[in-house]
Amino acid sequence: MNDLIKGEKYDWEMVIGLEIHAQVKSNSKLFSSSSTRFGSSPNSQVSLVDAAMPGMLPVINKYCVEQAVKTGVGLNAKINNYSVFDRKNYFYADLPQGYQISQYKYPIVGEGKVTIDFKDGTSKDIRIVRLHLEQDAGKSLHDQNPSKTYVDLNRSGVALMEIVSEPDIRTPDEAGMYISKIRSILMYLDTCDGNMQEGSLRADVNISVRKPGDKYGTRCEIKNLNSIKFIKQAINYEAKRQIEILESGGSIEQNTMLFNTSTGKTRPMRNKEEAHDYRYFPDPDLLPLEISKEEIGKIKSSIPELPDELKNKFIENYKLSNYDASVLTAEKQTSDYFNETINSDPELKNHAKIVVNWITSELFSLLNKNNQDLNNSPVSPENLGQLIKLISTNEISGKIAKDVLEDMFSSGKTARQIVDEKGLQQVTDQGEIAKVIDEVIAENPKMVEQYLAGKDKLLGFFVGQAMKLTKGKANPKMLNDILKQKLNKKN
Amino acid sequence: MKIDKNTINKIARLSRIKLDDKESEDYIKDLNSILDWVEQLNEVNTENVEPLSNISSSILPKREDISNDTNSSEEILENAPDKLEGFFAVPKVVE
Numbered sequence: 296m297n298d299l300i301k302g303e304k305y306d307w308e309m310v311i312g313l314e315i316h317a318q319v320k321s322n323s324k325l326f327s328s329s330s331t332r333f334g335s336s337p338n339s340q341v342s343l344v345d346a347a348m349p350g351m352l353p354v355i356n357k358y359c360v361e362q363a364v365k366t367g368v369g370l371n372a373k374i375n376n377y378s379v380f381d382r383k384n385y386f387y388a389d390l391p392q393g394y395q396i397s398q399y400k401y402p403i404v405g406e407g408k409v410t411i412d413f414k415d416g417t418s419k420d421i422r423i424v425r426l427h428l429e430q431d432a433g434k435s436l437h438d439q440n441p442s443k444t445y446v447d448l449n450r451s452g453v454a455l456m457e458i459v460s461e462p463d464i465r466t467p468d469e470a471g472m473y474i475s476k477i478r479s480i481l482m483y484l485d486t487c488d489g490n491m492q493e494g495s496l497r498a499d500v501n502i503s504v505r506k507p508g509d510k511y512g513t514r515c516e517i518k519n520l521n522s523i524k525f526i527k528q529a530i531n532y533e534a535k536r537q538i539e540i541l542e543s544g545g546s547i548e549q550n551t552m553l554f555n556t557s558t559g560k561t562r563p564m565r566n567k568e569e570a571h572d573y574r575y576f577p578d579p580d581l582l583p584l585e586i587s588k589e590e591i592g593k594i595k596s597s598i599p600e601l602p603d604e605l606k607n608k609f610i611e612n613y614k615l616s617n618y619d620a621s622v623l624t625a626e627k628q629t630s631d632y633f634n635e636t637i638n639s640d641p642e643l644k645n646h647a648k649i650v651v652n653w654i655t656s657e658l659f660s661l662l663n664k665n666n667q668d669l670n671n672s673p674v675s676p677e678n679l680g681q682l683i684k685l686i687s688t689n690e691i692s693g694k695i696a697k698d699v700l701e702d703m704f705s706s707g708k709t710a711r712q713i714v715d716e717k718g719l720q721q722v723t724d725q726g727e728i729a730k731v732i733d734e735v736i737a738e739n740p741k742m743v744e745q746y747l748a749g750k751d752k753l754l755g756f757f758v759g760q761a762m763k764l765t766k767g768k769a770n771p772k773m774l775n776d777i778l779k780q781k782l783n784k785k786n
Numbered sequence: 787m788k789i790d791k792n793t794i795n796k797i798a799r800l801s802r803i804k805l806d807d808k809e810s811e812d813y814i815k816d817l818n819s820i821l822d823w824v825e826q827l828n829e830v831n832t833e834n835v836e837p838l839s840n841i842s843s844s845i846l847p848k849r850e851d852i853s854n855d856t857n858s859s860e861e862i863l864e865n866a867p868d869k870l871e872g873f874f875a876v877p878k879v880v881e
Contacts, residue, residue, distance in 0.1 A: 330853040331853070336872055341858065342858070355847075356851050440875075443876065445874065
């Protein structure tokens, strides 16, 4: 078990569960017709329902219900035909109703599971307890004025799916992989835009520590983390804090914590003694939500191919490793791009691994460097396919292909055009390569002597010289073979 | 179950309602009489009876996902005691 962390005295195991809040991708809010658009001017998308004006009644958005069902199916979960909306009561300035409409005892989606894949080829299931629908709250700005808090209700009433996991997660990395996987599934399903910066996807983390084999320790909950980096940081800090307390003979107090992103530390929220007294009860304004088997069936049949299915298909069709296939399928735009590339030429199916490498290392690093996204990549899948074809048929070397890709990226030309214009075709003519090697050998008699005296490292020097003369176009394997042959003949 | 002074104070605090002693006494009496009545209802045997959630046998009405793009911020902020540049302004709440 290398998942343990070392304290001063003992080894400890982390026990982690996540509550993910995913904003439902919809035009209008869960119980009102206000727009859900992000970044509009404050309080411009607030209906009388969202502002909790007296006498206003909620009417549920049919599409949001379908989105939740769809997500449930994607999480391999049980869809409940009958669910109930409850009021979760608490006071806060950005919650005008004084309660959040949520689901407590009867959520719309029950138990499910998702699989995470490790680099070493193994995988692990994380169990889902439930998914329920609820309203988001408004947004408070605390730091604009020393004595005031400013409130914007645009987000108030937007539909959220809360996805609760079992405490099956054991390391910060697993937590990161789990939320990435959930994000990936949501984006394939198109039920959430997955934008963590804008808060469309955020998580509360429950964490405790124990000696391996012991029963669960007392947990603390870290609220509202909106990046994978912060989730890992917060878990690491909080686990260390708990271990220090336990090893010095103290005990953990169950608490709700906030994570300070600039200091990297967690601290307890105030008002904790009343924090969990939400007095849930069924919302008398809303009848129970019933969904027929037929409706569920219809939604099920509309579900696109999900990352895990796609992953298995890639492994089977293209003999890719589990890890390569999971990297390709993590984001829909990546798997789409791969599909388009590999289908652009029938030959490429036999070079799937090369296609993966060119997308996930060369193209990705160029996109990163230029702050661009695969969606608006200047290199189309067809053009990348053409480039890879040129490599696989030995027309250009891999090394030159990198320069060609950069050129394609900045000029928008095709690989063929660039190779033809610059005369980059690989030299595969034995005689021509041999001629260059003879030249190099003749020009460097001392080096040849040293090489023959046992300085094997000099082989690289000769290769370099010969490449220089061919402007990098000699087929590297042929060059190496002929060079060794010729040098050894001298012996 | 009986409502006592501590319970009534807790409920009042959770509801952000300030009660004086006289009011507390009144609420203790009122709430206890409600609970007594519920106790009485509890005498009925409801084993194997589904909880009643709907007396009209109507189903939850649903709407289509269409957003009305009306900006009603002026209307929404009209009754706010304090506002600034489109925001509600409230006494500072910091966790």
